[in-house]
Amino acid sequence: MPSRHEPTLADVAQAAGVSLTTVSRVLNDRGYLSQGTRERVSAAIAELNYRPNQAARALHGKSTQSIGLIVPTVGLPFFGELAEHVEDALAEHDYRIFICNSMGKADRERAYLDLLVSHRVDGIISGAHNENITEYSTVRMPLVTIDRSLSPTIPNIRCDNEAGGRLATERLLSRGARRPALLTSRSGKHNLRETAYRAVLAEAGIEPVVVTVDFHTPDDLRPRLIHERLDAVAQTIDSVFATDDLSAAAVLEWAAMRGLRVPEDFKVIGFDGTAALRRALPGLTTIRQPIAELAYAAVDILLRQIEQAHSQEEQEEAEAAQESLPSPTPLGVELLEGQTA
Known part of the structure; x- marks a missing residue:
């Protein structure tokens, strides 16, 4: 036998x-x-x-040729597409990937972070959206974030959110909208798409209307909450800039249920431009993020961190090398023409 x-x-x-x-x-x-x-x-x-035995290699201080990726869930089109491109980029360098879905839970993100560190992955890419995860400050390995600001010393790879927000808002105004609302997950100074929306409306002398539905709202509740929040402001708005395409899809559903013709009676524009949403809603006007470019940029900077860290004999020098790789200039976005705005 x-x-x-x-x-x-x-x-x-x-x-x-x-x-x-x-x-x-x-x-x-x-x-x-x-x-x-x-x-x-x-x-x-x-x-x-x-x-x-990769675990044994890690114990001897050798590369495990593995990277951890933490995202909210690959079930969301943006993060699913992002994970696919990160995996492709890593495979070109003979690295493998551990994909961790935090599911919007801070405790789960902490547990995955601990798991990745204890398994001695060579580096971590984080795109999760939980706040106040202080454990990242204790990580002593190469680390890159995607559209998430953890620290000035941790590279944050992102698109030009402010330019995208301006492009979306100006598009609505150029098509005749005079009372555009912003539908977003979290309102505040950190939200550069909101910053641009407010700036464009201020230039036009229009009062902003900001509607929020938290990013981590369960899928079965999210459309209903969006509909309820829009009902509350329906008499004061004639269009919506949704800061992600899934929310834009919920807005289109809301408009249809209320007998509003899009774009004649009501205009909608989204943000992300993932392949999945473009197939499902080919007529959606949206701002496309360069998702593949974001993934490849994150991998490139992470692997450069790993190479520099391996070339140092002392941990202090490795950390200094990591700090010498600042966040790159935000990547450009583009307007994808559709029939909704």
Whole structure:
């Protein structure tokens, strides 16, 4: 009966007729070894289907060739598409990915952060939206965020949210809207899409109307809450700039239920421009984020951090190297023409 245990380094050494040290040198491509020895070890690895123990490599301070990605959920089109592009970008450099869905729960994000650190991944990309996760300040490994500001020393890869917000609001006004509302997840100075919306309306002498439905609202409640909040301001608005496309879809549903023709009676513009929403709602006017470019930029900066950290002998020098990689200039957005605004 064949063995049921995973082959070990010792099994490879025995099959190849060499020492454990020799197998280790072949795996790490270190030291001089004859071509014949390398071929015997490689043949034994293939025959046994040996997989290096990544946890053991981590204990010895070696790269695990793995990266952690924390997102709210890949069930949301933006984060699903983002995760796909991050995985593709990492695969080009022979890295693998652990995808962690926080599901909008701070405790779950903390648990995943602890899991990734304890498994000694080579770096972490965080795109979750929970606030006040102080545990990030204790992370001593390469770290990059996507559209999330944790610290001035942690690179934050994002699109030009302010330019996108201005483009969306100006589009509504140019098409005849005079009372546009903003539908967003959280209102405040950190919301650059809101900042631009308010600035454009101030220039036009129009009072802003801001409607919020929290980002982490359960999927089964979110459309109903959006409808209720819009009902409360329906008499004072003639259009909506939704800061994500799923919310824009809920606005279109609300307008249809109330007999409003889009765009004749009511105008709607979204934000994100994911492939999934463009297929589902090809007529939606929206601001497209460069999702693939965001993913590749995040991976590029993270891998540069990893390379710099590995080149340092002291942790203090590694941290200084990490601080030398500031957030890049926000990436550009574009208007995707549709029939809703």
